[in-house]
Amino acid sequence: MIYLDNAATTPMLNEVLDEMMPYMKDNYGNPSSIHKLGRQANNALQLARKRISTLINTTGEIVFASGATEANNLALKGLTNSMKNKGNHVITSSIEHDAILEPCKELERNGLDVTYLPVDKYGMIELDELESAIKEETILISIMFANNEVGTIQPIKEIAEIAHKHDIVFHTDAVQVVGKIAVDVQALGIDMITLSAHKMYGPKGVGVLCINNDLKIEPILHGGGQEDQIRSGTQNVAGIVGMGKAAELSIQHMDEYTNHVTKLRDHLIDSTSSEIRFSKLNGHPTQRLPSNAHFTFLGVNGExxxxxxxxxxxxxxxGSACSIKKQKASHVLMAMGFNYEEITGSLRLTLGIQNTIDEIELTVSKLGIIVNELREISPYKYKYT
Ligand SMILES: Cc1ncc(COP(=O)(O)O)c(C=O)c1O
Incomplete structure (x- = not known):
């Protein structure tokens, strides 16, 4: 099997599983307990916090959650609740993951005002448009670091500068980025950032919202007050340990990870574009994730x-695994101005550190054969032969 769906989830590394195993068996303490087993579990959480903070270079608070979906909900609802006396306007983009768009719709149902910025044909927001969308009441800008479908990377530092110039909090969903390329939260000026363990070779069911220490967030789950009163519920200790280990491995191997995956991506893009006729690369030609190649093959149905x-x-x-589940056309490609045929013929290939150049070559040759076969039976055959 050749696995080229690493944006949906990444395989867990052996070292990650090895470090998690004791916390699923002998070290089963509750990190809130004060006895030895409890302290052991708590120490494991602190080590994971430290490793994740180092990976993204932050001094902010690491809040563990059940995944990025929960972390994004916490960022949007928690921040807007705590700042409701200051304003009620949020700015986001039209190409966010549903884990941002759906909580934004919930904010709207609760009377908040949300602006969804358009993007250009590469999936990039326009900084002038961002600045013009700012109002007196704007309290939060949430723009994803890189898009999960087409891989376009937004100008994060510039967005943070605009936000801060207007005294607005800046949150970014960096699920597709952290662990793939180096991210420096302090240098970029990010106030809140969302991560997910299973997109960086860690386990499923663990995410992080990292919050700048100056910010106050209202909890969205009420209970025992774990995670510094921000996220109640006994922590998923084994999963968090796994995320911490995945972070440590990313720190140690970041250049190697990025270079390897970039080499594979460039080979995939070059050979697909030269060997398969009527194919088109989607997303930004240069400002894109090293792991992402997204194509349209005209005259073919992507499914x-x-x-x-x-x-x-x-x-x-x-495209996004979530969009497929909801059986809806990609809102990302629609926002980028794609027509029906371009959307229908789209294919996302996302790479991971486990992939090899031989796999890429085999994929391109198989892809070429399959695209030709499908065009043969397509009603648009006359256009593409
Ligand atoms: C950009 C982005 N944000 C959020 C999520 C949701 O992450 P999780 O599965 O950890 O809830 C995903 C998952 O596909 C994603 O790609």
Whole structure:
């Protein structure tokens, strides 16, 4: 099997699992207990916090949650609740993951005002448009670091500068970025950042919201007051240990990870573009994740392509796993101005550190054959032969 769906989830590294195992068996203490087993579990949480803080270079508070979906909900609802006396306007982009868009809709249902910024054909927001959208009442800007479908990386430092010039909090969903390229929260001026363990070779069901120490966040879950009163609920100790280990491995191997995946991506893009006719790379040509290649193959249905690739042992995707579940057309490609045919023919191939150049070559050759076969039976055959 060739796994090219690393934006949906990454395989867990052996070292990560090895470090988690004792916390699923013998070290089963509750980190809030004051006895030895409890202290052991608490120490493990503190080590994970330290490793994650080092990975993203922050002195802010690391709050563990059940994943990035919860962390994003906490960022949006927690911050707007705590600042409701200051204002009621939030700015985000039209290409965010549903884990931002859906809580934004909930904010709107609760009477807040949300602006969804448009993007250009590469999936990039326009800084002038961001600045013009700011109002007296704006309290939060939440723009994703890089898009999960097309891989476009936003100008994060510039967005943070605009936010701070107007005394607005800046949050970014960096799920697709952290562990793939170096992220320096302090240098970039990020106030709140969301991470997910299972997108960086760690376990599923663990996420982080890192919050600048000056900010106050209202909890969205009420209970025992764990995670410094911000996120109640007994922590997923083994999962958090795994995320901490994944962070440590990322710190140690960051250049190696980035260089390897970039080399694979460039080879994939170059050979697909030269060998498969009527193919088009989507997303930004340079400001893109090292792990992302997103194409349109005109005259082909992307879902047929996924099925045929799967039959040939290649795991790929048309876009976000969540959008597929909801059976809706990609809101990201629509926001980028794609027409029906371009959206239908899209394929996302996302790379990980475990992939090899041989896998990429095999994928491109199989892809070429499958695209030709599908075009043969397409009603648009006359256009693409
Ligand atoms: C950009 C982005 N944000 C949030 C999420 C949700 O992450 P989780 O599965 O940890 O809830 C995803 C997962 O696909 C994502 O790609």
């Amino acid at each position: 047929d392509l996924i099925i045929k690739l799967d039959e040939n042992g290649i795991e790929a995707s048309t």
